[in-house]
Amino acid sequence: MYIPSKPFTCLDGSLTIPYEFVNDDYCDCKDGTDEPGTSACPNGRFFCENKGYVGSLIPSHFVGDGVCDCCDGSDEYETKTVCNNTCFELAQKTQAEREAQRVLHEAGVAKKKEIISKSIAIKSERQTHIDELERDLQSVENELKEKEELKRQAEIPENQAKEKHQKLWDEQRAVRETIIRNYQIRDMFADLDTNGDSLVSIDELQKHTELDLDNENEFTIEEVRTILGSDSVTLDEFNTTVFDQISNSYKRLPKPTTPIPEPTLDSIATPSSSVETSTDEKNMESHDETPIATSLEHEKHIHDDTPPEFDDETKQLIAIADQTRTEFDQVQGKVLDIKRQIEDLKKQVNIDVGVQGEYSAFIDQCFDYEEREYTYRVCMFKDAKQIPKGGGGDVAIGFWDAWTGPIENKYLRMKYVNGATCWNGPARSLTVTFRCGIEHKIIDVREPSRCEYAMIFETPSACDEKMAVTSSHSTHTEF
Amino acid sequence: MSRFFHLLNLIFILYILNIPPSENVDRNNFKTCEQSAFCRRQRKYKPDISPYEVDLRSMKTIRSGHLQFILHNTLKSPIKFQLDIFTLEHNSLRVKINEKNPIRKRYEVEHALVGEPKLVDVKLTNLDGKQVEGSFSKSAKFLLNAKPFRLDLFTNGIFVMSVNSKNMFNFEHYRTKPGTNESTGENNTEDNEDGMWEETFKTHQDSKPYGPSSIGVDVNFLNFENVYGIPEHADAFSLRSTHDTDPYRLFNLDIFEYDIQNPMALYGSVPYMLAHNEHATVGFFWLNAAEGWIDVNNDKLTVQGFFSTIASFFSTKPTADKNEVPQVSTHWMFESGIFDGFFFLGPTPRDIFKQYSVITGSVPLPPLWAIAYHQCRWNYNDEDDVRSVLNGFEKNVIPLDVIWLDIEHTHGKRYFTWDTQKFPNPEKLQDDIARYGRKLVTISDPHIKKDDAYQVYADAKALGYFVKTKDGADYEGSCWPGASMWLDYFNPDIFQWYSQRYSLENYKGSTGNLFIWNDMNEPSVFNGPEVTFPKDIIHYGGWEDRDVHNLYGMLQHMSTFQGLYNRSNGHIRPFILTRSFFAGSQRTAAVWTGDNAAQWSYLKIATPMLLSLSVTGFGFSGADVGGFFSNPDAKLLVRWYQAAAFQPFYREHAHIDTARREPWLFGPDNTRLIRKAIEQRYNYLPYWYTLFYKQEKQGIPPMLPLWANFPKDKNVFKTEDLFMVGNGLLVCPITEADTNQVSIYFPGENTIWYDTRTLIQYNGSETVLINVDMESIPVFQQGGVIIPKRLRRRRSSMLALHDPITLVVALDRNHEAKGELYMDDGYTYDYKHKRQMIYRRFIFRNNELHSKTLDFTGKFETDAWIERILIFGYPKNPKKVIINSGDKQAIPLHHYHAESQMLTIRRPGPLVASDWTLTIT
Secondary structure (H helix, E strand, O other): OOOOOEEEOOOOOOOOOOOHOOOOOOOOOOOOOOOOOOOOOOOOEEEEOOOOOOOOEEEHHOOOOOOOOOOOOOOHHHOOOOOOOOOOHHHHHHHHHHHEEEEEEHHHHHHHHHHHHHHHHHHHHHHHHHHHHHHHHHHHHHHHHHHHHHHHHHHHHHHHHHHHHHHHHHHHHHHHHHHHHHHHHHHHHHHHHOOOOOOHHHHHHHHHHHHOOOOOOOHHHHHHHHOOOOOEOOOOHHHHHHHHHOOOOOOOOOOOOOOOOOHHHHHHHHOOOOOOOOOHHHHHHHHHHOOOOOHHHHHHHHOOOOOOOOOOOHHHHHHHHHHHHHHHHHHHHHHHHHHHHHHEEEHHOOOOOOOOOOOOHOOOEEEEEEEOEEEOOOOEOOEEEEOOOOOOEEEEEEEEEEEEEOOOHHHEEEEEOOEOOOOOOOOOEEEEEEEEEOOOOEEEEEEOOEEEEEEEEEEHHHHHHHHHHHEEEEEEEEO | HHHHHHHHHHHHHHHHOOOOOOOOOOHHHHHOHHHHHHHHHHHHHOOOOEEEEEEOOOEEEEEEOOOEEEEEEEEOOOOEEEEEEEEEEEOOOEEEEEOOOOOOOOOOOOOOOOOOOOOOEEEEEOOOOOOOEEEEOOOEEEEEOOOOOEEEEOOOHHHHEOOOOOOEEEOOOOOOOOOOOOOOHHHHHHHHHHOOOEEOOOOOEOOOOOOOOOEEEEEEEEEOOOOEOOOOOOOOOOOOOOOOOOOOOEEOOOOOOOOOOOOOOOOOOOOEEEEEEOOOOEEEOOOOOOEEEEEEEEEEEEOHHHHHHHHHHOOOOEEEOOOOOEEEEEEEEOOOOEEEEEEEOOOOHHHHHHHHHHHOOOOOOOOOOHHHHEEEOOOOHHHHHHHHHHHHHHOOOOOOEEEEEHHHHOOOOOOOOOOOOOOOHHHHHHHHOOOOOOOEEOOOEEEEEOOOOOOHHHHHHHOOOOOOOOOOOOOOOOOOOEEEEEEEEOHHHHHHHHHOOOOOOOOOOOOOOOOEEEEEOOOOOOOOOOOOOOOOOOOOHHHHHHHHHHHHHHHHHHHHHHHHHHOOOEOOOOOEEEEEOOHHHEEEEEEEEEOOEHHHHHHHHHHHHHHHHOOOOOOEEEEEEEOOOOOHHHHHHHHHHHHHHHOOOOEEEEOOOOOOOOOOOOOOHHHHHHHHHHHHHOOOOOHHHHHHHHHHEEEEEEEEHHHHHOOOOOHHOOOOEOOOOOOOEOOOOOOOOOEEEEEEEEEEOEEEEEEEEOEEEEEEEEEEEEEEEOOOOOOEOOEEEEEEEEEOOOOOOOOHOOOOEEEEEEOOOOEEEEEEEEEEEOOOOOHHHOOOEEEEEEEEEEEEEEEEOOOOOOOOOOEEEEEEEEEEEEOOOOOOEHHHOOEEEOOOEEEEOOOOOEEEEOOOOOEEOOOOEEEOO
């Protein structure tokens, strides 16, 4: 390329210059090729011969800047800077480092092979297990169908008997409730009819200001009349038009009489049309617990409200049906359990654990890293957390996303994303970078940018077979 | 549930309005004029007739150039004031007004002036008992009117400024508190106005034990329409009328997430205002460190009464029909101190820069690396992080000179310490950084963590070195480290002691390659009134913070400077960056515009903010590239790198909550654009360095408003979207997203401007639409100017120190040009003490380019040579180029590009230090 006495053509062909212009410390070629020995071209390359070590090209702007960049110091030959020749030491150091790396990778690769072979076994084990479970599932699902049919058959007579029983009970209760209501109407009417003229008049009702629902002003005559519908009412009229309006709010005026507890009025006054279902046991219990019953009559009424026991025949039908239901539920539980197991196994089988399954040992594994303030925990293929040592809640720094290594080997980096969001910042995320090591071990966790965590993880899974090969052959050619 | 709902609602509203929830300053934390009692009183003081009168019979000549008078307030006859007039060299006048016999001494600002101003003789005339007229210096004149007190200033016979022509001079003398034993009969309700004896703001009470003490004065700029200066405000360069807003406020404060386009106070204060028109440039500087407010109004002066008698002095004759001239009237109000006004009478922009720098000092030549590119972040986490960032610059071939460490590098915000887990070996780190000539800057804030185990605290505590409360206890407030105290730098012993903290013995882990950043020095006190000191705390000498507040930050960085200076026994130039500043700060520190935001509007406002700083002495200033708060998108970041490449202090910085934004994190295209922008800065460093040298000598800032170079071009008096670097480069920063065209007015009649990228020529006095893309940094070289550049690539500026020079000669219409080049070792004081420097002038005339020394005593050893000469606007391909240097002659090759009219001279070869002549035939 550089032939003295011949004009020089820039390597990009853009210009031909006299040979004296080569390395004359002036940049003529756009590609910088006329100045391989000076710093004149911003984009040039300088060749360090580096005898005893590896020759290398450095950017030509390193030439003559007072910094020794070549181990043979050739980049500073023309300056006052004194550079020691460090090529020999560098070669030795590099050789030692390379050997150390080789030993490490060799040991690592051995472990990696174990993991891979285990992985194959585990993978086939898992598949066998899945197959077994799927067979089990088939038979259990058949059983479930049988149990469902048995259940359906037992429930037909059971429901008929229960309905019959319910109907009877409803009728009895309707009768009783009419009686109670009439009693209450008479009681309230008597209470209201203070002058005993068998009529409830406006002035009598007006004393009951609790009935003034708008609460804003006085309980006016007009408002009372609206309730009564006329100036006075008889017991019958009271029954048909007034009682239902006031029974919820009505309070006895202070008199030495035991007041009728309101909450029960409610349930009593409810027309029997609201069918009480047979599953009313809970309601009854809660009634029992409600500490409002103060009168004997009322207690009696509550007790009376308990539906009578089923007859023996019905009881037996229920017991049979219960039995079929229990059996059905049990089988259904089994089905769900098998399905979940299959799903879990399939998930594990489907995790991308490397080309050869070298990362299979990570499945269901968590690793911790202790730092000054936090413990960092990564649960592989699941999530990552930051756990404060001084107490306080864990912070999710990401959920499993994907392998994100370089194209040559995407399994050198993985990412966890969408962790807890930072104030004024992004959602936390974690990048785990793998490098060869003898054990699975987190080496370092940092937060280079706010809420973007970076973890360095050593593992045999990241060791490289190529690096493990004794490289005496290549050493010879390079040095 | 309902709270949750409201929160959702709020978030939704913020979302649809696109307002980031934390982007706006909480204005309630800061006083309005109405909430600051003295401003409230002074602002409404507008009597029809001024009660102040000068007793001309009292005139005494103290010495040549110093006259003294008695001034009375005729409404308060017992109170006498002393009026001192000092006629100074360089067309400057100083006027002091103080109480003659105050019951308490009034504070006079120390530390701000560079020295005692030099007096010159004054020739007094017109002593008719009503007025005194004095002529002094080259072309300056004052006229003191007795009844009422009024002071008029003239330059070259032109009437330019008038003091108290609007009767707003109002001097609150110290008095005894009404109702106290000592109070005399003169008390009346006027002395007991609300806020005179105490003032409460939010939960903070200002006890005001000395009562009212403020001073107001109107200073009016006759025939001017534009005034500038009084930084620091995030506002227009040509100051806006405050008729409908608060006055501009001067009170050093840490305004969290400051808003732009308003007159609120910021981190620093320089009570110095300039006015410019096509006839003159003048300035008014009131040396006062208390809280200040300044109203600005553009109005008209009706020429009648007195003014009609001097109408002949107006630079523009009043219009016949209206008898009016424009003026900018300003109303200055300070809470305490004295009136100590400096009037600079120009009359040229260059004169003004010189005059102000003679009084307060100029920016000393910084180390070369300090004007190169800086990489900062809150925070580079640890040594590995720093190294990996440095490696990023190598890998991406981007030059870098300085890397910075913010507060997290310390052991729990204890300055002068290191977090030894993250920085176990800081000396080694600095040595590694220094391998490529690079430096480290660490932060050192003024709050001292209250912790007995912290040596700096324990020693200062034992020595009684902290600022005191009004009751004499050590004042305690909170800042980054929690409970903290603040050193009282006003005490010379403490100043000295603090500076010694920076010695290599005291600052463990520091080396000679470490420099300092003083932040939070307003000071910022998280739990203080307006996030700063209470005004009634006590400094050295018994002065309240009220009197000295705006000096505090300056005292800190002056002491820091002293420390770094002493560290090398005065051999190596220190570098300090400060956030808070006052007039005079420029002598020891660079400043930046504090915590801006990653928004286009903040990129845009950076230019007027930096211009305001430049014209008031702060030629070494910059804005955080990319914006401190939140995340810039790639386009904004690239545009910011491009704009700031042409602004004096060039540093990328980001908040701890932001995403990483080192130059290579936005994809290869943007990395390339950022690299190109930073390379532009490095290419022009010889020019920048020369401009910084001229600044030290002449006070001319490197970054300039257009009117500084084109004082007669009326079209540029308000220009703030363009600026100049020296007189050679016109820069149009692109400050809007997706811009593909910019409209540029080229200043100056008969000038030629060369697009530095395309070499397209533009004519002065014309407005041109220019197409731009992301590659474009519209920068134009003025015809007539020669600019030295270094076109070689290096890893840092210091590694390029002896690299060859390229001269870019841009010809004017007469085919002439001139320029300078300054060079030295880039970091020591040898250029001063041993004259180790090169200062050369290049002149192109009659087809000859000459290199001559401008300083015969200077000598700097360098093998730097001239590798290339580019001549823009050369009309034809010459036959031959000959270069003569001493007895040597050479015929370098040349290349002519007809289309762009560029002549390239290949390898002319002479040493930069030598005289030579290049002849083109």
